[in-house]
Amino acid sequence: MFRKILKLLIVLILSILIGNMAYGMYQEFNLKDGPNVSSLANTEWTQGTLNTEKEEKEIKVIEKIQEQYKGYEVSAKLTIPKIELDTYVLEKYSTETMDLCPTKYFGPEPNEVGNFCIAAHNYNKENMFNHIIELEIGDTIILSDNKNGKVEYEVYDVYKVKPEETEPLSQKAEGRTELTLITCSDYSSKRIIVKARKI
Secondary structure, rough: HHHHHHHHHHHHHHHHHHHHHHHHHHHHOOOOOOHHHHHOOOOOHHHHHHHHHHHOOOOOOOOOOEEEEEEEEEEEEEHHHHOOEEEEEEEOHHHHHHOOOEEEEOOOOOOOOEEEEOOOOOOOOEEEOOOOHHHOOEEEEEEEEEEEEEEEEEEEEEEEEEEOOHHHHHHOOOOOOOEEEEEEEEOOOOOOOEEEEEE
């Protein structure tokens, strides 16, 4: 009797694991390669008066964040409500910091004009980027730091690139404040890119 229950339990666990892997592969398969050209073309007009009016009304919300995490300097705090991610972004990119937490990969200081790029593994850990593939255009990302406060971003594109394609890191933000999330995909042969801009 015990062996039958054990076999049933093993089959159930394997079914759940295979189902989760299949769902993840399905999501990655549906993700397009390269940026959405039409969304990039539409960014030009948003730089004008709409953003200026918003910035005049903006009130900084300072939420003091930890300055260190496990002995490493913290750059910002990253929150993505849709995928229930709430984690720190470490200041220095290295093999050691990447194993602990998302890390600043490239760009200006957090929440400042330019393209703040954050890289993380897609490990199945609560503070990694294993669920960013679920993000869609219009989703909210929140980045907080001790200088500029709490800033909301809206996802405007999600796509895949090859590791050697560095266009997502570009600092040609044309006066905008942008955010790029990066993680591995397809057994590290590609990168998932999530692009967002300050709202």
